[in-house]
């Protein structure tokens with residue numbers, strides 16, 4: 001369900017956060033979420049790659065990665081407000097046991113908890129794709145945590161083409177300030193089955209990953225095995241992935257981490273709802 005004709009521009013906030021922005025679709029229901037798209041596909045990333053899954057993509061994010069492959073949930077959020085029952089009915093119309101809640105950043109929305117509880121009641125396996133800056137108490141079967149490295153920060157040299165320049169400048173500072181929250185990361189790995197899925201462009205990203213893992217292992221009350229760490233090549237298109245994936249695969253082998261493909265990009269490139 002594409003809702004790309006409703007645009008909510010909000011340079012200051014988190015996009016589709018707490019308020020009802022101009023240009024959004026529909027009334028905002030009490031138990032609702034701003035939904036950018038909801039579709040059936042194969043899980044393309046991580047340990048469950050290849051598993052048929054329904055994807056629920058919420059709008060709004062507290063970060064602004066320059067490479068964000070979901071531009072219309074972060075830099076320029078668009079969405080329809082759907083009530084919990086509408087979301088559940090749409091999910092149940094597909095024949096799948098797995099649901100992936102993603103965004104944007106799904107955990108900025110308190111209402112994501114009620115959705116996860118309803119999915120748990122109905123026996124679904126839930127994966128939450130999160131940037132790891134927020135933890136909430138919810139029935140999550142797999143926390144798919146993707147902490148953002150310095151190389152994700154939207155500097156003037158690498159802001160998205162379509163982004164407003166002043167907007168990008170403001171976000172560079174906020175993104176850099178907020179992208180790592182050790183306390184939230186520790187809580188997520190303690191509370192849930194998890195994978196740590198780093199977006200990697202080249203070898204320059206590895207020292208930061210190693211430092212972050214050392215820090216996290218120091219504070220978290222749960223083991224973090226190298227096997228829980230996945231390197232994922234940066235690339236929203238087949239063309240870009242062709243530039244990054246071999247180097248990232250070699251880095252995974254060098255360090256004993258897992259490599260994850262981006263199966264959906266291989267299969268459908270950057271088409272929406274895939």
Ligand SMILES: C[S@@+](CC[C@H](N)C(=O)[O-])C[C@H]1O[C@@H](n2cnc3c(N)ncnc32)[C@H](O)[C@@H]1O
Nearest residue numbers: 067068069070103104129130131146234235236
């Ligand atoms: C759009 S994000 C939404 C969830 C959450 N905000 C996050 O970043 O984890 C979904 C996944 O796509 C990854 N991602 C986004 N843009 C990417 C790109 N250009 N190349 C590779 N992975 C990307 C994120 O790191 C995350 O694992």
Ligand SMILES: Nc1nc2[nH]cc(C(=O)O)c2c(=O)[nH]1
Nearest residue numbers: 041042043044102129264274
């Ligand atoms: N097929 C497919 N798999 C995915 N795994 C994580 C995704 C995401 O955007 O969070 C994603 C996505 O957008 N599509």
Ligand code: SF4
Nearest residue numbers: 061065068074104131
């Ligand atoms: S944290 Fe996730 S949704 Fe937000 S800008 Fe980065 S990749 Fe996009």
Ligand SMILES: [Mg+2]
Nearest residue numbers: 069070102274
């Ligand atoms: Mg995606």
